[in-house]
Amino acid sequence: xxxxxxxxxxxxxxxxxxxxxxxxxxxxxxxxxxxxxxxxxxxxxxxxxxxxxxxxxxxxxxxxxxxxxxxxxxxxxxxxxxxxxxxxxxxxxxxxxxxxxxxxxxxxxxxxxxxxxxxxxxxxxxxxxx
Numbered sequence: 001x002x003x004x005x006x007x008x009x010x011x012x013x014x015x016x017x018x019x020x021x022x023x024x025x026x027x028x029x030x031x032x033x034x035x036x037x038x039x040x041x042x043x044x045x046x047x048x049x050x051x052x053x054x055x056x057x058x059x060x061x062x063x064x065x066x067x068x069x070x071x072x073x074x075x076x077x078x079x080x081x082x083x084x085x086x087x088x089x090x091x092x093x094x095x096x097x098x099x100x101x102x103x104x105x106x107x108x109x110x111x112x113x114x115x116x117x118x119x120x121x122x123x124x125x126x127x128x129x130x
Contacts, residue, residue: 038062
């Protein structure tokens with residue numbers, strides 16, 4: 001078995017994903033695929049293979065990865081808002097940042113209203129003002 005410099009026979013399955021200040025360590029390939037399939041389903045609204053709906057299990061399986069994506073997305077907010085960069089949906093975060101607000105945390109399933117799940121996957125940035 002060749003473990004190489006990374007000490008793992010399957011480095012791809014042990015990807016570290018930065019999630020706020022924590023790391024998600026996916027210990028095996030099946031966990032990685034499960035999370036990626038769930039994230040794709042949340043993002044597109046298309047159920048995972050073998051499922052008929054994007055439901056509670058999908059949101060549970062994709063939670064950590066979805067929060068990581070939402071955290072990265074919230075950090076794209078600019079002050080002042082620059083709509084020319086093609087990034088939309090960050091107007092509120094940009095407004096709060098312009099008033100010394102900082103993204104403190106991403107709340108998973110902060111709202112489970114169908115319309116909100118469709119546009120944000122249920123993720124909401126919690127802001128802290130300094």
